[in-house]
Amino acid sequence: MGEMGRGAGDIPIVEVLDGVHGWLLGAKGLVRVDLTTGEVADGLFPDNAPHPEVDLDLVNTGTSTVDPAGPPVVADTPVGRLVLAVFPVKIPDRGTVPGGIGVEVVAADSATGQKAQSTLIPLPGSEVPGSRPWFEYVWVVGVHGATAVVDVRTNEYEFTAAVDLASGQVLWTAPGKAGQLVVGDTVIVTVSDWGAGTRDTRGLSVADGRQRWVSTSAGSAFPVGRDMVLLDGSSTSVVINATSGRPVPSVPLHGDRRGWSCFGDQRSVTVCQRGGGRSVEVLLGLDESGAELWRIVNQTGGTRVPPAVSTVWHGAIYGYTRDGVPTVLDARTGADRTPVAAVAPFLVNEYFGIAAVDASVGQVSAPSRAVAVPATS
Numbered sequence: 001m002g003e004m005g006r007g008a009g010d011i012p013i014v015e016v017l018d019g020v021h022g023w024l025l026g027a028k029g030l031v032r033v034d035l036t037t038g039e040v041a042d043g044l045f046p047d048n049a050p051h052p053e054v055d056l057d058l059v060n061t062g063t064s065t066v067d068p069a070g071p072p073v074v075a076d077t078p079v080g081r082l083v084l085a086v087f088p089v090k091i092p093d094r095g096t097v098p099g100g101i102g103v104e105v106v107a108a109d110s111a112t113g114q115k116a117q118s119t120l121i122p123l124p125g126s127e128v129p130g131s132r133p134w135f136e137y138v139w140v141v142g143v144h145g146a147t148a149v150v151d152v153r154t155n156e157y158e159f160t161a162a163v164d165l166a167s168g169q170v171l172w173t174a175p176g177k178a179g180q181l182v183v184g185d186t187v188i189v190t191v192s193d194w195g196a197g198t199r200d201t202r203g204l205s206v207a208d209g210r211q212r213w214v215s216t217s218a219g220s221a222f223p224v225g226r227d228m229v230l231l232d233g234s235s236t237s238v239v240i241n242a243t244s245g246r247p248v249p250s251v252p253l254h255g256d257r258r259g260w261s262c263f264g265d266q267r268s269v270t271v272c273q274r275g276g277g278r279s280v281e282v283l284l285g286l287d288e289s290g291a292e293l294w295r296i297v298n299q300t301g302g303t304r305v306p307p308a309v310s311t312v313w314h315g316a317i318y319g320y321t322r323d324g325v326p327t328v329l330d331a332r333t334g335a336d337r338t339p340v341a342a343v344a345p346f347l348v349n350e351y352f353g354i355a356a357v358d359a360s361v362g363q364v365s366a367p368s369r370a371v372a373v374p375a376t377s
Helices: none
Strands: 016-018 021-026 029-034 073-077 080-091 100-109 115-122 135-144 147-154 158-164 169-175 178-183 186-193 198-205 211-215 220-224 228-232 237-241 260-264 270-274 282-286 292-297 308-313 316-320 326-330 336-338 352-356 370-374
Touching: 016 073, 016 080, 021 080, 029 080, 029 100, 073 135, 080 115, 080 135, 080 147, 100 135, 100 147, 115 158, 115 169, 147 178, 158 186, 178 220, 178 228, 220 260, 220 270, 228 260, 260 308, 270 308
Parallel strands: 135 178, 158 178
Antiparallel strands: 016 021, 021 029, 073 080, 080 100, 100 115, 135 147, 147 158, 158 169, 178 186, 186 198, 198 211, 220 228, 228 237, 260 270, 270 282, 282 292, 308 316, 316 326, 326 336, 352 370
16 A cells, blocks of 8 residues: 545544554553444453553653553464453452452454453562552563463563463463563563663563573564564664574674664565654665665765654555655665655554544654544555
8 A cells, every 4th residue: 555545534543453443452441443434332341450550541652651551462363363452450359368460461353343351460469568569561562373472561570471362371471571572483572680780682482481592682672574683772783583592693784773663564574764753864674584675874965865654564664754744665665655645654554544643753653633544555
């Protein structure tokens, strides 16, 4: 899809697309929106009460993450196409057994929009007598087969767990590990030793949580190509093989300065940009092997200026020029496809793009209003 039509009206700010529907997670539960009619369905909730001290309607400001729950995830699994969301919950006392806190993974049936199952993951209590952890962030890291991996971050600890979507059971837990990404059958996690001031990255088996490798490099993780991971560290970026943890120096990002973020087009191209907003320095296209396809560099005397990417999907790069004009590039070649587009969506599929209303180049990550824009090509 290289061009889009005009939207008919504002909709709730959905966080993921699923055919002609959008989904969002908030105080009204896991909510499905029909993008053809604008109809908003009643929300789905966990079996346990959502934690009363967590406001799921907080949003990402674009400069700091204050949204305590990540977006829903749509996944094709052996038990059907599911929409998954994680709720912070309060576990009630049972007789003389004290309750506590936990997270609940709610799965909705994509076809019907109805709740399919819910799995409770109890969490550790506080190590400080008389105190209790409070939630900072919970989300679905990724899905492989029938296994969903969940990450929980509190003010006291980090915690990763895996849920079997076929049985609704917790498969394994990894206290002290912060889940970042699922690539193939490997979970990428970060382990921090706050006392020593060190961090490293590890690869765990999705099946049983066993450690496969350790890398001394750490940073924000992004998938690259078929089976690689970019770790955007404190000073440099490192590309590693997700299965072995070994460095892949042949990828152009390896050893480069930090500040990269990457977007897969869900086909065969990864687009990476360094910088953001009106200060994008480099835009780079990679194939599935990590080989460079093209690059656009913001430099004196250059003939092209890289746009700020809002999303990438099926061979198209959507974004904004430095003047805030929506534009579309070809992901395979980097060529301008639609130099002046109608909108620059932040979510897109074969039916709709979800675009911020009156957004500027620096506001695409935190829209206050959004519109569903039908695809026209």
